[in-house]
Amino acid sequence: DQQVKQNSPSLSVQEGRISILNCDYTNSMFDYFLWYKKYPAEGPTFLISISSIKDKNEDGRFTVFLNKSAKHLSLHIVPSQPGDSAVYFCAASGYSSNTGKLIFGQGTTLQVKP
Amino acid sequence: KAGVTQTPRYLIKTRGQQVTLSCSPISGHRSVSWYQQTPGQGLQFLFEYFSETQRNKGNFPGRFSGRQFSNSRSEMNVSTLELGDSALYLCASSPDRSYNEQFFGPGTRLTVL
Numbered sequence: 021d022q023q024v025k026q027n028s029p030s031l032s033v034q035e036g037r038i039s040i041l042n043c044d045y046t047n048s049m050f051d052y053f054l055w056y057k058k059y060p061a062e063g064p065t066f067l068i069s070i071s072s073i074k075d076k077n078e079d080g081r082f083t084v085f086l087n088k089s090a091k092h093l094s095l096h097i098v099p100s101q102p103g104d105s106a107v108y109f110c111a112a113s114g115y116s117s118n119t120g121k122l123i124f125g126q127g128t129t130l131q132v133k134p
Numbered sequence: 135k136a137g138v139t140q141t142p143r144y145l146i147k148t149r150g151q152q153v154t155l156s157c158s159p160i161s162g163h164r165s166v167s168w169y170q171q172t173p174g175q176g177l178q179f180l181f182e183y184f185s186e187t188q189r190n191k192g193n194f195p196g197r198f199s200g201r202q203f204s205n206s207r208s209e210m211n212v213s214t215l216e217l218g219d220s221a222l223y224l225c226a227s228s229p230d231r232s233y234n235e236q237f238f239g240p241g242t243r244l245t246v247l
Contacts, residue, residue, distance in 0.1 A: 056238075061240070063224050063238030063241050064224070064238045066235050069234065111177075120189060121190050122169075124177035126176045127177075
């Protein structure tokens, strides 16, 4: 039972355009969501997060949107750069449970073409 | 501030052997979580330690165990290795139990032959 799903295994965009990565979740107890970026042979790097009390959070070129009614979140990267090419994971946690456990999606491989 | 470090980075073992992996969290971080990454299953939670106590455990067999020391460093052990244990093992740390963002180390690539 996959509680966090990233249905697009890969995405290819042109440099300078917007990249939109999507994530769906099934567990309504999740109240904190994170995005990580991962390069080969490295650990995931934290990018941006959002609490369930918000519907948007921005950090530079990265914006995460949360639609609780649809149990859907998305990561927007504007403008996309070749260095953004990596695997992106969304993750969820039940903040109130404080259990230090993140549930990850399967990842989306983003390729940004120069 | 130094990041999360994991040793060794690469390991080759044979079936039936046991292995111990080590993780040093970011200085001041007290929570350490372990994850297994495989191509088929993605990133899966193994367990989490806080103040030397296992607080949460994922759905893995008892062959997978861990511990945390008083300086927050953590080890995980896998006994009676199976071919399916070949994976990237990632350690992540966070400041305390109420902090959601976790910071990952580079991982230990374990290959079981």
